Amino acid sequence: DVQMTQSPSSVSATVGDRVTITCRASQGIGSWLAWYQQKAGKAPKLLIYAASNLQSGVPSRFSGSGSGTDFTLTISSLQPEDFATYYCQQANSFPPTFGQGTRLEIK
Amino acid sequence: QVTLKESGPVLVKPTETLTLTCTVSGFSLNNTRMGVSWIRQPPGKALEWVAHIFSNDEKSYSTSLKSRLTISKDTSKSQVVLTMTNMDPVDTATYYCAREYSRSRYDYWGQGTLVTVSS
Numbered sequence: 001d002v003q004m005t006q007s008p009s010s011v012s013a014t015v016g017d018r019v020t021i022t023c024r025a026s027q028g029i030g031s032w033l034a035w036y037q038q039k040a041g042k043a044p045k046l047l048i049y050a051a052s053n054l055q056s057g058v059p060s061r062f063s064g065s066g067s068g069t070d071f072t073l074t075i076s077s078l079q080p081e082d083f084a085t086y087y088c089q090q091a092n093s094f095p096p097t098f099g100q101g102t103r104l105e106i107k
Numbered sequence: 108q109v110t111l112k113e114s115g116p117v118l119v120k121p122t123e124t125l126t127l128t129c130t131v132s133g134f135s136l137n138n139t140r141m142g143v144s145w146i147r148q149p150p151g152k153a154l155e156w157v158a159h160i161f162s163n164d165e166k167s168y169s170t171s172l173k174s175r176l177t178i179s180k181d182t183s184k185s186q187v188v189l190t191m192t193n194m195d196p197v198d199t200a201t202y203y204c205a206r207e208y209s210r211s212r213y214d215y216w217g218q219g220t221l222v223t224v225s226s
Contacts, residue, residue: 001170034212036154043203043216044154055214087154091211095169096144098154 002026002090006099012107017078021102023071023088032092035064035073038101039084047086048073078104109133111143111204111217118223119194125222129187129204136182137162142207143187145178147200148219155200159207160187194224 003026013019023033031051036044046055048064051071061076075082083106088099115127127145134141142161148154158168158178168176177190187204201221205213 032211036213043205043219044213045216046212046214049212049214089154089212094167096156098156100153 001095002029002093002097004088004090004097004099006086006088006102008102009100010103010105012105013078014107015078015080019075019078019104021073021086021104023066023073023099025069025071025090025092027093028068029090029092031067032090033064033066033071034089034091035062036087036089037082037084038087044087075104109206109215111206111215113202113204113217113220115202115220115222117221118225120226121195121224123194125189125191125194125198127189127191127202127204127220127222129189129217131185131187131204131206134206136180136185136187139163140209142210143180144205144207144213145187145189146203146205146213147198148203149197149200157202158189161207161210196224198222199224 005024007022033051035048038044047058052064063074085101085103087101110132112130139162142159144159145157160166160178175192180187201219203219204217206215208214
């Protein structure tokens with residue numbers, strides 16, 4: 001299975017900050033990467049697909065980049081509703097696998 | 108509008124079989140670009156893909172769970188059913204069904220159903 005490793009595991013930030021979360025694949029996955037946001041007690045929500053494509057309805061402060069093994073999710077200016085856990089997921093190799101999550105907390 | 112909703116027992120005993128149903132609306136299970144996946148999340152832990160099924164009835168299962176799983180669909184009822192045999196306390200998790208779009212991403216999710224395995 002392709003292992004997805006996110007860093008950091010948790011990060012504290014303030015409203016208005018720029019935050020970057022990294023996801024590394026154990027082998028090359030092209031651009032077959034998606035990012036999800038999950039709030040406590042809720043289902044995950046798709047933010048980014050194909051590494052850099054913004055899902056419809058997702059604010060433009062979210063962006064994704066990368067290819068191969070290294071990917072990033074960037075939130076350009078944190079809003080109060082962005083405090084949540086974020087997961088990356090690869091779809092290049094079977095089975096699909098998720099990262100362990102990055103918890104974004106209020107500083 | 109696309110919706111998915113999971114249903115099934117909230118509590119099962121060890122060694123019992125779990126049956127979960129995902130009822131979908133707003134898209135057809137015959138759509139060749141879409142499938143339905145089951146994904147689970149133990150309390151406080153990460154997401155784990157479990158199984159999926161596509162319009163052509165292609166099915167795939169988690170390698171570690173494969174021997175215990177069966178996924179099927181009833182297109183006329185817009186339902187996808189997952190059965191997991193020989194349940195164990197480590198299978199305690201919130202089970203989500205999600206629409207899988209173009210075999211690359213999960214763009215719509217159900218609310219999830221917490222299944223607890225305990226005697």
